[in-house]
Amino acid sequence: MTGRRCWKVIVAVAGAVVVAVVPAAWPAVGGAASGSGGHGPGRWTLVAHEGFDRPLKVDRTPWRLDPQGPRSPWHVDAFDDDGEAWRKISGSLFERRLATLNVFRKRVAFGRQGWLTAEIAAVDKDRDGRPDSRPGLSTAFLPDGQRVARISEPSWDAGVLIxxxxxxxxxxxxxxxLRGIDFGGQRGGRFDYGGKHNGYTKEPCKTRYPWTFQGALPGRSRCDYxxxxxxxxxxxLTILDYATPAPHGNPGIHYRRKVIMDGYYSDDDRWKNAGTCDPRTRRIYRTFDGTFNGVNALFARGDRFREAANNNVSNEYYIKTACGNVSMDEPYGPGRRFHGHLASAELRPELLPKAAYRFAVERDRTGYTLEMSGPFRHIGQTTLRVHHRFVEDGRPIWHYNQTPGEYDGRFDRRLAHRGPAGTYTTEHSWPRGSAYPDSFIIGDPHLNYYEGSAHVDDIRLYVPQNDR
Known part of the structure; x- marks a missing residue:
């Protein structure tokens, strides 16, 4: 790092505080630019850009067996795939479940000066030494010949992230x-299309095994999950609170998100009272009356956790939309008849790839802004932006502080995670002196959920012009 400024990032990992030195200055690749198309404060300088003009070589990289445990290059904390939390709440049953499979991975840097990394993972359920599917990140072409990146996940027991x-x-x-998306949701008013259901191929036994928020499930085999x-x-586009995100069992990521823009396409009965915002009329309608292609724009709360449903492993969310602001754990809307997710708008996948959607996250001195642009249902081409201060009306964004000086420890608390065999306790969920770097993810971070493909044609990073 000779000749370049550096800053210290202090990362909380498994109850410890680790100090890592990372470059403070990204190499500028362009002049001053308004990355937000005229929205947002000030002007931005482009410091990193990937347009996928050169062929990707990710899929050629050999698979590596994840050794699991604290020495694994993919280890994070107690909520890891084989983490102490799951062992504590499940006892020996979880270890026996986990012993029935292996996880193979790839970690490949790409882009100018390797500023981006692909994280690919796949489960080997029969332990024959090979992943059961071939997820990947490769070069693809739009109808006009333009190169894009194709995120491919042909099986739910895998994950792909940028x-x-x-x-x-x-x-x-x-x-x-975004120039293409095929991860479920309705098409033409139906969940069944292209020989799939909600984006999944129709083989049996596609379950959450072995990772659930409650730990291992006694008396249930793989297909009983x-x-x-x-x-x-x-x-x-989602911001996590640690430096090296990769696909893991789905409960773990719910404890690591700061701000979220994702699609969750589900007609499960749990969401029958969820709502979707019509940005044109600013009225909320039932998600079940839409196309199930909504975009969630969520701020993870640092003061509330989902104790009943997710065993204190997942934060509650605060949601800001054109239809108003809601806390996901409380009823909302006219007559307070809605409950659960409130989607900000619905995509129109049938317009891709001729049309495009742009998703952006900004972090300034006060908080985070979430932005989405594109031809949304009901309203057409528009840009939607919402901002939440780091602490707003006493409500903090989870782990917002990148340095210890940005936070005084006021929201630290003890969390109990209970399971069939015991309780794992997080003594300090957000202590004074801790800090959490920002890292974004694009794709699917779950090893036991989600299946499909997507096309991404541009990723850009800007910093404020006066930060250069």
Whole structure:
């Protein structure tokens, strides 16, 4: 790092505090630019850009067996795939379940100076030494010949992510452009199309095994675990609180998100009272009366957790939309008849790839802004933006602080995670002196959920012009 400024990022991992030194200055690749198309404060300087003009070589990289445990390159904390939390709440049953499979992975840097990293993972359920499917990130072409990146996940027991190789700067704007999405939701008013259901191929035994929020399920084998095919989705752009995101069992990521823009396409009965915003009329309608192609724009709360449903492993969310602001754990809308997710708008996948959607996250001195642009249902081409301060009306964004000086410890609390065999306790969920880097993800971070493909044709990182 000779000749370049550096800052220290202090990362909380498994109860410890680790100090890592990362480059403070990203190499500028362009002049001053308004990355937000005229929206947002000030002007931005483009410091990193990937247009996928050169062929990707990710799929040629050999698979590596994840050794699991604290020495694994993919280890994060107690809520890891084989983490202490799941062992504690499940006892030896979880270890026996986990012993029935292996996880194979790839970690491949790409882009100018390797500023992006692909994280690919797949389960080997029969332990024959090979992943059971071939997820990947490859070069594809739009009808006009333009190169794009294709995220391919042909089986639910795998995951594919794009993330930054280094943590993000203190202030930034990151954006991505979506040109195709096939991760479920309705098409032509139906969930069954293309020989699939909700984006899943129709083989049996597609379940959450072995990772659930409650730990291992006593008395249930792999195919007895809850089916996942009514729940598909995709992370358009989400900020996590650690430096090296990769696909894991789905409960873990729910404890690591700061702000979220994702699609969750589910007709599960749990969401029969969920709502979707019509940005044109600013009225809420039942998600079940839409096309199940909504975009969620969520701020993870640092002061509330989903104790009953998710065993304190998932934060509650605060949602800001053109139809108003709601807390996901409380009824909302006219007559307070809605409950659960409130989607900000609905995509129109049938317009892709001729049309495009752009998703962006900005972090400034005060908080985070979530932005989505494109031809949304009901309203047509528009840009939707919502901002939440780091602490707003006493409500904090989870783990917002990148440095210890940005936070005084006021929201620290003890969390109990109970399971059939015991309780794992997080003594300090957000202690004074901790800090959490920002890292974005695009794709699917789950090893036991989601299946499909997507096309991404542009990823850009900006910093404020006066930060150069």
């Amino acid at each position: 993330r930054p190789t280094r943590p993000l700067p203190p202030r930034y704007r990151v954006e991505m452009t 809850p089916d996942v095919t009514r729940e598909n989705g995709f992370y358009y």
